Amino acid sequence: MTQNLQALLLGGTAFPFHDIEELGPHIESALSAEGIDAETTTDREELATLPDSDYDILIDYTTDSKMTDAQLSGLLEFVESGGGYAGVHGAAALETTVPADPDDVVGEREEPNPELEALIGGRFIQHPEPEVFDVRIVDSHHPITINREDFQAYDEPYEVVTGDVRVLARMDHPDLGDMPVAWVQSYGDGRSFYTALGHFRSSFEGEARALLGAGVRWAGGRA
Secondary structure, eight states: OOOOEEEEEEEBOSSSSSBHHHHHHHHHHHHHHTTEEEEEEOOTHHHHTGGGSOOSEEEEEOOOOOOOHHHHHHHHHHHHTTOEEEEEGGGGOTTEEOOSSTTSSOEEOSSOOHHHHHHHTEEEEEOOOOEEEEEEEOOTTSTTTTTOOOEEEEEOOOEEEEOSOEEEEEEEETTTEEEEEEEEEEETTEEEEEESOOSSGGGGSHHHHHHHHHHHHHHTTOO
């Protein structure tokens, strides 16, 4: 029997949204259904030791983009040397941090970390209100999306910018227009996958769950 993919799921609890304590069990359950064993943590120090770990992939469900040099170096070395990275939803919010003023909902960096943006392959700009939108598979030749059909999602639609990535899925949004939803790229000897879906529990069900699972398996070398 093939061993399940071993994943470290990193999240946070600093914001009233994207709370890993609330959504972590649903993400773990979704991944388990796709043959992925995820261990959830909020301890970013685990990033620094990733190169020496037994994990196949890091699944990034953070929203606070702040990392120490050691944490960022550990993450980049892990992926460059053949590990996998899967950014989910708020992971691309590279200008968002925990606010210094407790009366603020979020804080902001002056500019995104370019090394982290290069790993993810893009970054979040802004989002309108959550709603139902169509997700179109635009690359049916990739292992993640082969034989996968278009679907509808109720989620927080993200406006994003991307680098030189292979876009797998897009959406048509009345305010944002034609916008990437999921993409992949190589990173050193490793692989990176990102999906903009992931704000609600329903983001980890049905076709959205299957897309996430296939992306994580591909990035972790188990397509």
